[in-house]
Amino acid sequence: MSKIGYARVSTADQSLDIQIQKLTDAGCTKIFSDTATGSNTKRNGFIELNKYLRAGDTLVITRIDRIARSVLDLQNLVISLRENDIQLSALEQSITTDTASGKAFLDMLAVFAEFELNIRRERQIEGINAAKAAGKYKGRKPLSNKIKEEIDSLYLKHYSISAIARELKVSRNSVYKTLRAQQPTKL
Template sequence: MSGQRIGYARVSTSDQDTSIQVEQLQTAGCDRIFHENASGSSQNRTQLNEMLNFIRKGDTLVFTRIDRLARSLRDLQNLVHDFQQKGIAIKATEQPIDTNTAAGKAFLNMLGVFAEFETNIRKERQMEGIAKAKTSGVYKGRKPISEDVKKEVIRLHNDGVKKVEIIQLLGVGRTSVYNTLKECR
């Protein structure tokens, strides 16, 4: 019995959605599709982890482009190695990737190098833009939280509320909560 076609779709930012990728994966005949909104470098890719637990020997993992699966070459190589060990084939709908051939494996690695290069270039441009904005006085960073919010963070923490819950309850950033608690020690 041949395995299932398992799809994986991912977008990086909250203003994007996976609908176009999901349509392509449905057209490619995927039996089940995992999709999420998470940075490729994020360790919290819950749908990727669910897919990794679900996929079985003989299955084929299908995605649209290699950068939807992994952002770094190391991450890609680790995933591909794990898939090969489990007997799982890899296919992309927009790129000629077939890990059953030497050329397909080479092409996969080349695409991984270029995806990582693209990510690094984007980060450099972003940092250059921020530095330029700071120099011209346009970029001020995030507005600090008020003293009242800081007091509420401390009160909730002292009442035994977890940091993650404080972040959700007050709608403040993770760093603000951690820095506030660090200051009050």
């Protein structure tokens, strides 16, 4: 039975050091980490962690929001861990999945973590709307007429959409939008 740690920060501006120190102090023999948002399910450290965990291990995290961003994510993780005889322990919330009360508390914390995430999203949208109303948030600059003409020209020369996007360093979506506006019947 080994204690295996997992640490995650959302951006490169943040440091993993405090989490790693807490996991080390808790007796973790191996620690996996990621610098990525919690909503990103393709985190390399998390993938490697899941490959490494064995029956009888305890997965240790500092807080539940380091490993899951929604109640559903957390419940799926806990079910997967339980099926493989792996326990989950969160240090700062003093919870573990080896007791009924620990499981219930874990679910309640996940609900509040998801609520906090949703509130943050709502505030962000409110801020963006206020910035738009004040004329400070205008989105991406439109493509210049020169770029639009080049898109049209390359398309007429039978370049693929991807090749046009690469050549002009614009997104494929921008190429499609430009072509639809200039040649609606050809797409």
